[in-house]
Amino acid sequence: MTATLAERNARILELAEKGLSFREIGETIGCSRNVVAGIVNRKLGDARRAARAAKKPPPPQQIDRNPDGCRWIDGDPRQKGEWSFCGAPCVPGYPWCEDHRRRVYAPRERAA
Numbered sequence: 510m511t512a513t514l515a516e517r518n519a520r521i522l523e524l525a526e527k528g529l530s531f532r533e534i535g536e537t538i539g540c541s542r543n544v545v546a547g548i549v550n551r552k553l554g555d556a557r558r559a560a561r562a563a564k565k566p567p568p569p570q571q572i573d574r575n576p577d578g579c580r581w582i583d584g585d586p587r588q589k590g591e592w593s594f595c596g597a598p599c600v601p602g603y604p605w606c607e608d609h610r611r612r613v614y615a616p617r618e619r620a621a
Contacts, residue, residue, distance in 0.1 A: 518548050525549045581609035 517538060524534045531545040538545070575596040584592030597606035605613060 518552070521545055521548050522552055525553060579606035579609055580604040581606070581612075 517540075521534055521538060524537060525531075525545075529537070531542045531549065534545045534549075535542045575594070577599065578594060578596035579599055581595040582592055583595055586592045595606055595609060597608075599605060600607050600610050603610050
């Protein structure tokens, strides 16, 4: 006895909600992984994306105590809590202080 399309799709969604992978569901039901992915994404796509987004922690925010100060980063932003902005007064028209502006716009040495 073969299951109707509606029964097959209901079974696919049931297994997806239990957390089985598309491959595992396809092997259980007897169809390809891509068929399973299409059905699940059409029926549960928005709900699954929302659940996945809710599980992700927000990215860490660096508190900028001087929003008008130099934007040069001291330290490594990839290290948790190990960096900050220079914060010195900026050169007008630039996001950096004079010292850091010189580093950014260092003159090139001419080849002899």
